[in-house]
Amino acid sequence: MIIKQPKPSALSEQVENMIEWLASYGKDERNGVSRLLYDPAWIAAQRAIEAKMNDLGLQVHYDDVGNLFGRAAGRDPEALVVLTGSHVDTVIGGGKYDGAYGIIAALIAVEHLLTQYGQPLKPIEVVSLCEEEGSRFPMTYWGSGNITGTKSREAIRNLKDASGMLFEQAMYNVGFGLGQHPQPQRSDLECFIELHIEQGQVLEREQKSIGVVSHIVGQRRYDITVHGESNHAGTTPMKWRHDAMFTAAELIRILMHRANTNEDGLVATVGRLDAKPNVGNVIAREVTFSLDVRHSDTETIRTFCEECFNEFESIAAQHGTRITYRKWMDEPPVAMDSAMNAATESILKREGISYQMMTSGAGHDSQVFGTHCPTALLFVPSRGGISHSPAEFTDTEDLQRGVRLLIDLLHQLAY
Structure with a gap:
């Protein structure tokens, strides 16, 4: 089946606008972005994404650690969830693409699929994961770790940030960890897809458009x-x-x-x-x-x-x-799902898009999900390999190409 794609020019404009929109939450005087777990910029960004999900007609909820989900319900009530997204937190003074691009791409892809094809067979959920970087507290993958059951409240006991604020207190201060939201661990996931900037130079140097990750270090x-x-x-x-x-x-x-x-x-x-x-x-x-x-x-x-x-x-x-x-x-190192990678390669070959099979030297939430459910991690190029910096940049053409790939892959998996 030929998948109807949005026009590249319109998609490019949408991606650009949404990148700047999300970067406005936590932007600093050096044009960097600082959204640390449970800080004011973080909660403002999550609330903005929540509003965007509501505008798209998704069923929206937080879990009890602050992961945010927008669900497009499926026609099959027994089907497991196709989950896609990335993390909303940043390093201090980081770039505007790391993590954010995966959330934005997922929102755009689901919006297009719902508009063009209606309700999916299987439920699709967009997730804005609460934390991945470990920038505020000495704890990484707090969001994905809670979803998969590899992190617990015991792991954060007595952890403090640089100001002496306890991890648990910071969580309570923004309304999480109090039992007011569903518990985070999930057993209903069919797969997870994360679209991310490479944060390295391989794709740019090899002049490839997409990176298909086989393993994460x-x-x-x-x-x-x-x-x-x-x-x-x-x-x-x-x-x-x-x-x-x-x-x-x-x-x-x-x-x-x-x-x-x-x-x-x-x-x-x-x-x-x-x-x-x-x-x-x-x-x-x-x-x-x-x-x-x-x-x-x-x-x-x-x-x-x-x-x-x-x-x-x-x-x-x-x-x-x-x-x-x-x-x-x-x-530990984690392998991505070979069947999902094969499906991705099939799309790329059909569309004539150059790609590279590669190992990720950076850690991602995908390595946590990869031990829990079939997972795919897909990269778009990073100029100069620069990341965790205001100089982080990915060309709009590469950004929209990644979104188009995600649309195709989600359609294949969920429709």
Whole structure:
């Protein structure tokens, strides 16, 4: 069956307008976007999407952690749900496409399908997931994790943001976590589709229009703390110091050297450093740095961390310091559904659209759904591979091409 598509010019204008519309919630003076879980910009964005869903005639509801759903009911009362969408939260000062594009694309696709073909056979739901980034609290995939049952209230007990606000209190403050909405865990999902910007350079460099993801890499994240001793910067000889900063610098150098010489594609990042007392003329007594390790093979990640940490202990001993570790994320690599990918490839070949089968180096809600139900993760190109930045950009032609693919795929799955 030939699927009637909206005109590219009209679709491009709609996508552009909606990208700017959603970016207005949390826009900062540098043209970045900051929507952190349960903050004022976040709740304003969710309410705006809720209103848009109502305008489309969808059945709208939140769950008890703040995930937002708009449902187009199906003709078959026994059919499972075809779910599509992405996350509404951002990093601090992030771009306007990450997460938001997947929600916008889903809204546009469902609007077009309902207008052209009426009620689907199977229910389609658009989801604006409450959280994915871990930007406010040390917790990622809170939205998808609750839907799939992999996250619980126990996991957030005593977690605080940088201001000292408890995770649970922030949730209560905006009306969630109080039992006023349905519990989030779902057992009625047939599949999940996430359309996302690539956040990398592969598609642009290979001059491909769509990325079809076969696997999402695994991730481990740590907070590593070096404990030393504060002392006077001028009167303490170098050989008698227990300098947490000096130790941390050596540990970070070891991490980067091992990652740079690893030939399996592993990546490691230290992106945050906190020192105490953080005074220029005082030897640091405590330094905490973040560690993010990613690879498509769990054993490779485990071996890398073990070897680094074993070396860390000997370095710390040489400096008269000690180390503590807090592993707060350990997500295994996840394969996307081969049947859904085959259906996507069939559409792309039929339409003559260039594509690339690829692995995602970034984590996505799809990796959480991928262990729960058949899942597809689809990419459109990112200019220069830049993301998590106000400079994040995807050409409108690529954005509308992704929406058209989503329309075709949803029609095939739900009609």
